[in-house]
Amino acid sequence: MGPPLVSTSAELSIETEERELSPDLAYDLGLNEAEETLITRWASKIANESGPLDERRYVVRPHVKLMLNERGAVKYHRFSCSGYAIEAFRAANINLCDTESLPLISVDLLRPSYPLIDEILSRPKLRKHYGVEDDPPWPVLMPAYLFYGAEHRSQQKPGSFCVPHSPPGNFVSYPAADQGS
Numbered sequence: 301m302g303p304p305l306v307s308t309s310a311e312l313s314i315e316t317e318e319r320e321l322s323p324d325l326a327y328d329l330g331l332n333e334a335e336e337t338l339i340t341r342w343a344s345k346i347a348n349e350s351g352p353l354d355e356r357r358y359v360v361r362p363h364v365k366l367m368l369n370e371r372g373a374v375k376y377h378r379f380s381c382s383g384y385a386i387e388a389f390r391a392a393n394i395n396l397c398d399t400e401s402l403p404l405i406s407v408d409l410l411r412p413s414y415p416l417i418d419e420i421l422s423r424p425k426l427r428k429h430y431g432v433e434d435d436p437p438w439p440v441l442m443p444a445y446l447f448y449g450a451e452h453r454s455q456q457k458p459g460s461f462c463v464p465h466s467p468p469g470n471f472v473s474y475p476a477a478d479q480g481s
Contacts, residue, residue: 342391351376396449404437
């Protein structure tokens with residue numbers, strides 16, 4: 301996933317008008333057929349929502365933002381890249397990360413995942429649009445949290461309840477690098 305959010309089925313590399321996106325890391329969660337079906341249905345539902353299909357649908361935080369119509373019904377969702385993935389897994393009852401207690405992340409730690417963060421922060425309208433209008437640090441769902449949550453899930457006994465991963469603030473890359481806290 302990358303702004304604009306583009307879903308792919310089989311290929312691991314996609315081309316957009318501006319660049320080719322290739323994953324730096326992939327992880328096989330070993331989903332069963334029912335989980336795959338639930339995720340596919342969820343992705344189809346999201347793809348068919350009304351609303352923009354470009355970077356206007358992207359948000360840094362919160363990881364998912366509901367956009368409502370004038371009657372208060374959900375018109376469409378906005379996601380961060382990790383937010384799209386975690387909500388897709390949640391559609392299959394797989395909760396990889398406790399998004400209610402995310403650690404605070406500094407701008408310096410965000411730069412590798414959000415290379416345009418400095419431009420966003422320099423423009424008040426963009427700050428508001430992307431959900432970073434207040435001063436850092438922020439609770440941001442980082443991509444590495446999903447991989448740590450997936451690893452945590454893989455260590456559980458089959459059929460057991462998997463407690464969502466609660467990442468410490470210094471685990472913003474996978475594998476963990478010495479990020480400083």
